[in-house]
Amino acid sequence: MQLSKELYNHLLEKAQQHFKDTGKTFTKYEMNKWITRFKREHLEYNEIYSQALQNVSDRVSKAYKNFFRRVKGKHNGKKQKVGFPRFRKFTSSLTYPQSGFKIERKRVELSKIGRINFVNHRETEGMVKTLTVKKTKSQEWYVTIAVEKENPTRFSNEKEMVGIDLGINNYATLSDRTVKQNIKITGKQRNRMRRLQQGISRKTKGSRNRKKAIYRFSKYAEHISRLREDSLHKLSHNLVNSYSFIAYEELDVAGMVRNHRLAKAISESSWGNFTQLLQYKAESAGCVAVGVNPQNTSKTCSGCGNLQEMPLSERIFNCEKCGMSKDRDLNASINILKRATEGHSGSHAFGDNVRPPHMGAVVKERGTTSGVSR
Ligand SMILES: [Zn+2]
Incomplete structure (x- = not known):
């Protein structure tokens, strides 16, 4: 591992020098030359499988390709910071x-x-x-x-279509009234985390004991995040196998995390992570997962389309126009499903503002401004 880091940084340095000297990117030939020379000077590299070395050089090439793309983007007037690819502290x-x-x-x-x-x-x-x-x-x-x-299973019409509202009280509320939970971090776990973190700050910088404390903290943090990740894997697996079509909100998680009061709860519920899991599991399960514009899904009546204010404390949507009364999250999940299928009757038609999805691919609405961009 140490070796692959060294090579990565060495190649990066060579590429940087080459760029400074010539103003050009490097060729594969040049890259191979650098590797060969490096291997000659560092005999321990002969112990590493050549294909794995190749992978290191591929990563450097990729980093540089992105770098040149950013440079080009700048020429086209895009506001972008263009920095050289960074050296790795550890690979x-x-x-x-x-x-x-x-x-x-x-x-x-x-x-x-x-x-x-x-x-x-x-x-x-x-x-x-x-x-x-x-x-x-x-x-x-x-x-x-x-x-x-x-051979991924093909999209099947046999199962139901569903909209999902992701929330804090209930992790996922489905438009068919099902409610799914993700495991929550307990107070005990949070306290232990805090104690372990304090343990680090009490130790002298650079000391052996500090290293040990860091180790204990990371180990526990990894354990907790693995528990949560496992639970999200199971939940998404279960969903793509139970439904043929899943509509979810493209949440602006970054924007929401800036709101401090909700920040903890939101990052903990890891919605972005979850919708990514849905997407990539959907295809092989013969399901289609679609992200829609999240604007006003909570404020719109799923019965008549009336738009009204819905403060977060309001748990029931009582429509001022048609009198419909529904659980806040359930109402939102119905809107989400509607938004993904809008404008067409028939179970698998897609609205004008949604392109027909590829198998398991995300489909963003055109003109979405508040969605997560990846
Ligand atoms: Zn209404």
């Missing part, structure tokens, strides 16, 4: 493309490293594409396996 991951590894039931065999025991959390289905070994701050090792599925 604690190493990716093996296609070959160079073998996955067994309880072990992975990595070329030039050897066999490592590992705990397989999820069964891998489909063609294995790459394998990444990663070291976390608490010095644990993770293996991430990327797979490509050959």
Whole structure:
């Protein structure tokens, strides 16, 4: 891992120098020359699988491609900061493309490293594409396996369509009245987190004890976030397998987190993370997930379309025009589903403001201003 960081930074430096000297980007030929020379000077690199080295150079190339794109963007008058790609303080991951590894039931065999025991959390289905070994701050090792599925199940009409409202009281309220929860961080867990964090600040900077305290804190923080992540995986898995069409709000999480009162609750509920999971799980489950403009979904009557003020404290939507009375979140979830299918009758028609989705892809409404841009 240490080695891959060194090479990454070395190549970055070479590329930077090359750019300063010539004003141009480097070619693959030049990159390979740098690698060869570097390997000659650092014999320990012969121990690293060549494909993994190739991956390091691919990452440098990518960083530079993005850099040049930013430079070009600036010429076109876009306001953008153009900085050189940054040097890595630590590259604690190493990716093996296609070959160079073998996955067994309880072990992975990595070329030039050897066999490592590992705990397989999820069964891998489909063609294995790459394998990444990663070291976390608490010095644990993770293996991430990327797979490509050959024949995703096709979009099926058999299951229901649903709109989802994501909230704080209830994690997800569905337009069919189902309510789903995500695990919440308990007060006890939060206190422990705080204590561990205080433990760090009490130790002298640079000391061994401080390092230990940092280790204890990261370990616990990772544990908590893993619990929550697992629960989101299960929830999204469950949803894409139960419905054929899921509409959700493109939430402006960044904008909401700026609002301090809600900040903690929102970042904890990790909505952005969740909708991403929905999207990428949708395809293989034969489901379509669509993000819609979140504007006024809570303030609009799902019965007659009347727009009225709805302060956060108001838990029931009582329509001033048609008299409809519905739970606030349920009303919103119905609006979200409507928005994704608007303007057409028939169960799988899409409105003018929504492009027909690709399998499992996000479809943003045209002209959305408040959505999350990724
Ligand atoms: Zn109404």
